[in-house]
Amino acid sequence: AAGPAMRVIKTNYPADFDRMRDQVHAASAKRDPATITKAVSEAMNRINQREARHLATAPHDRIDALSRQHLAIVEHLQFRPDVCAKFATGTGFAPNDVDPALGKMLDGLVLARVEAMAAGRNQPSRVPAQPKAEDVARFDAALRSNGVPSMAYEVITGKRTAGQATPRMICDAETHFVRAVRSLPPEQGSRIYAAAMSRGPA
Secondary structure, X not given: OHHHHHHHHHHHOHHHXXXXXXXXXXXXXXXXXXXXXHHHHHHHHHHHHHHHHHHHHOOHHHHHHHHHHHHHHHHHOOOOXXXXXXXXXXXXXXXXXXXHHHHXXXXXXXXXXXXXXXXXXXXXXXXXXXXXXXXXXXXXXXXXXXXOOHHHHHHHHOOOOHHHOOHHHHHHHHHHHHHHHHHOOHHHHHHHHHHHHOOOOO
16 A cells, blocks of 8 residues: 555645655665655655644545544554554554554555545535534444443543553553444544544544
């Protein structure tokens, strides 16, 4: 998915792509893989920080693809809560954290996120996702019916910060959040998910 993601970035964010390309070429000439990785990471961070707000106007099919990939990752990491918590909080991975399957999923997440942000940006007339009271109530009911642990529920609702939670609590919170969103009627789930994700990177 890395190739398709780069093509989407080149098409929709050409200035970011050109800057990243120049940095990668310079690092390649010096045979400096660490700098190549850093250049790509910094480019993605810039795009995410600037464009995340457009998830709120992305169409449902793009949000659905993003949340589906998100759920696949956290379910893959259920038995690795430390790595799962790093993913959930945006903390950098250690070299041994990313196995080949996870690497492929993360590439897919980048692609889905960039496609969703670009689609949202290209639809300025679309009404931004704003969860209604009934959406929040149904989301809360979905969390409870799916057996969310009490500590994870506190993380999701903001009663407990990530700094006050263990990796297991953070991983459970991330997993139950996405499962609950995806259990809701499509448009309702999209409003909840897009509003949460448009505040910053996944």
